[in-house]
């Protein structure tokens with residue numbers, strides 16, 4: 827596995843984390859009644875557009891650990907070069923990346 831791949835995965839992670847933080851803020855501001863917030867899958871597949879609906883609490887639990895990311899079910903395989911699966915849940919997978 828090349829450094830380039832690792833770098834791409836890491837850059838991708840940062841972009842999605844930022845996007846998802848913005849989604850969470852908007853949901854807090856405009857959509858209090860939403861039970862599930864439509865977050866973006868954080869896997870490194872470039873054309874992935876999978877939406878992962880999570881409750882605020884589920885998302886907060888993932889974010890509580892800075893090395894934890896979430897992906898749609900099945901997308902965790904793309905994380906294999908840098909990540910290990912922490913937990914498999916209903917509709918999403920939590921991956922730990924160093």
Ligand SMILES: [Zn+2]
Nearest residue numbers: 867869874901
């Ligand atoms: Zn994905």
